[in-house]
Amino acid sequence: MLKTVKIAYFSPTKTTMKILESIAEGLEAETVQHIDLTLPEAGTSRPDEMQAELVLLGVPVYEGRVAKAAISRLQQLKGNKTPAVVVVLYGNRDFEDALLELGDLAWELGFFPVAGGAFIGEHSFATETRPMANGRPDMKDITEAKAFGSRIRTKMESLSSIDDATRIALPGNTPYIDRDRSALADKAATTIAETCTLCGTCAPLCPVGAITIEEVVTTDDLACILCNACVKSCPTGARVVDDPMINKIANWVSKNYQARREPETFI
Numbered sequence: 001m002l003k004t005v006k007i008a009y010f011s012p013t014k015t016t017m018k019i020l021e022s023i024a025e026g027l028e029a030e031t032v033q034h035i036d037l038t039l040p041e042a043g044t045s046r047p048d049e050m051q052a053e054l055v056l057l058g059v060p061v062y063e064g065r066v067a068k069a070a071i072s073r074l075q076q077l078k079g080n081k082t083p084a085v086v087v088v089l090y091g092n093r094d095f096e097d098a099l100l101e102l103g104d105l106a107w108e109l110g111f112f113p114v115a116g117g118a119f120i121g122e123h124s125f126a127t128e129t130r131p132m133a134n135g136r137p138d139m140k141d142i143t144e145a146k147a148f149g150s151r152i153r154t155k156m157e158s159l160s161s162i163d164d165a166t167r168i169a170l171p172g173n174t175p176y177i178d179r180d181r182s183a184l185a186d187k188a189a190t191t192i193a194e195t196c197t198l199c200g201t202c203a204p205l206c207p208v209g210a211i212t213i214e215e216v217v218t219t220d221d222l223a224c225i226l227c228n229a230c231v232k233s234c235p236t237g238a239r240v241v242d243d244p245m246i247n248k249i250a251n252w253v254s255k256n257y258q259a260r261r262e263p264e265t266f267i
């Protein structure tokens with residue numbers, strides 16, 4: 001039986017965290033410890049201890065790649081040859097090179113990737129009228145994640161030491177496809193002053209500390225990574241990402257990627 005499993009994640013809207021928790025449940029470890037790398041504090045005070053039999057590393061897919069903000073957070077971890085499972089969460093469009101990139105990053109950090117998975121979570125830009133995997137991960141995804149955890153447990157039990165393992169092969173392009181990512185660079189969430197009650201919910205949830213609440217709510221446009229954590233948590237709907245270019249892209253994704261995609265696992 002596995003004694004200690006650690007789950008390390010960057011997860012502004014929590015779908016990545018949910019899937020890692022479910023995989024960990026399937027592993028049936030004695031202890032599951034969270035290393036939440038989402039908030040800005042995680043960028044400065046993270047101890048690099050990785051004493052565990054297995055670490056699950058999880059990040060969201062942004063524009064077909066590992067979310068950039070997650071990379072610097074993960075880079076604080078030292079793998080020390082700890083076996084790792086790499087997991088990406090995407091909004092039902094595609095994960096492109098993100099899983100391969102996360103596997104490579106884990107390897108560079110000294111982890112030993114033994115399994116990988118791409119799971120689906122509600123798209124950050126989804127709304128009721130513009131659905132994109134709304135409500136996912138759902139029960140079917142959770143069941144699949146637990147079953148994946150159980151298969152990983154069997155694999156771990158079959159290894160007498162990590163030296164017996166082979167690095168898992170993951171799908172993706174080498175080199176990764178280098179897309180122009182400038183379209184979203186200067187976009188940011190905004191606040192509708194008339195409906196904002198200055199309740200204070202949004203600012204502490206921002207992974208890059210972009211929100212300041214004083215007499216009004218202001219946003220550091222260049223820092224915002226469009227994760228939508230503030231939008232999804234605002235109790236009055238005052239926090240929005242409402243930009244013509246983003247709306248055009250999100251409407252297109254919603255229209256063209258309705259067919260349900262299922263998790264893919266590599267073990």
Ligand SMILES: Cc1cc2nc3c(=O)[nH]c(=O)nc-3n(C[C@H](O)[C@H](O)[C@H](O)COP(=O)(O)O)c2cc1C
Nearest residue numbers: 012013014015016060063064091093094121123124
């Ligand atoms: C800037 C940005 C880019 C995204 N790009 C993609 C993408 O290329 N493919 C996709 O399927 N989902 C994409 N998504 C959706 C996220 O991958 C998805 O919502 C994920 O579940 C969020 O993880 P979290 O809940 O842990 O924050 C994107 C989201 C954002 C904010």
Ligand code: SF4
Nearest residue numbers: 196197199200202234
């Ligand atoms: S969560 Fe919404 S209502 Fe509360 S301060 Fe932020 S924008 Fe205003």
Ligand code: SF4
Nearest residue numbers: 206224225227228230
């Ligand atoms: S301000 Fe931007 S980065 Fe911060 S929570 Fe909102 S969408 Fe995410």
